[in-house]
Amino acid sequence: FDFEVRRTANYTVFEFVDFMCKRFKNIARIVSDIVGGASKNTNVSMLNYHFLFYQVMQRDAIFRNKYQATIEKEKIGWESALRNSVSKKEIKQDTDIEVSAMQLFTLTDGIWFQSIFSTDGNSIVQNLEKALLHYLFLLK
Template identity: 60%
Template sequence: MDTKDLILKKTFSLLLLKGFDATSITDIQHTTGLSRGLLYHYFKNKEDLFIQVTEKYFVQIFDFELRKVKDLTLKEFTEFICNRFDKINKTIADIVNETEIVKEASMLNYHFLFYQVMQRDTIFRNNYRITTEKERTGWEYALTNSISKKEIRDNIDVKISANELFTITDGIWFQIIFSYEGQNMIQNLEKSLSHYIELLK
């Protein structure tokens, strides 16, 4: 891992533990073992560092290339979505396991930090909105592809169904803060999406 990635990862772990306002450059120095001057070699200031952390661990971790899913059926896109959330869970768990954060609180910390970022960063809000629109569009592609393959009825409203599938996914993802169990969340997500898709046949 190069120095910049180390700084981003360690800063993210601090933000999970303490939140934005309580995390200082001194905290980041202690956690990374790097001098203030070296931190400022990679980042203009604390705000720049925090922006890059949220880009890496919120925007990039959720984002995907729409063109890669445009030919998927409902079953295939469901698998893609479940794998995507599983990867997110594992990435966060790996970072949390390297910190003093209580393991059971890891996803709760992540969601709390997510809302802090949403509140303070308009660029992040816009980027996240774009990502959610991609997900809805991905569901629309999958529904259309499954209709053309006669896997589901052809009289459904694609836009409404895509929005409902997105809402199921989003709802189960945020419900994880009450269960703490990432693997169970993935299983529940797959079951719920599969159940809805069965209703479309």
């Protein structure tokens, strides 16, 4: 689920929201396919996926380091997008880039975590897009 930061370096925050929503839609589809395929034989759910993810992250340093690198790329992506939007006057000029990037990342991460309670990946992405755009509206 990694991505190349250079690919998003010139995005505004609105373009980065679109990129992140498409990215999470793809992730949700892949995970849903895995969970759906496994649940035919057992009682597997999205909660099981998240539980396994965090168990592997706790025990496997290589996996944890790769995930940490992906997180850092997301934060860099948000910071670049915020800077680009400030320079294009799409959002307030006095926006605190680092704080806002961290809040947008945390919002994204939290909504993804909430998918443990959902069976529909599309609704998660819709909730994500709605929350991110609402936050950006506040920055206008």
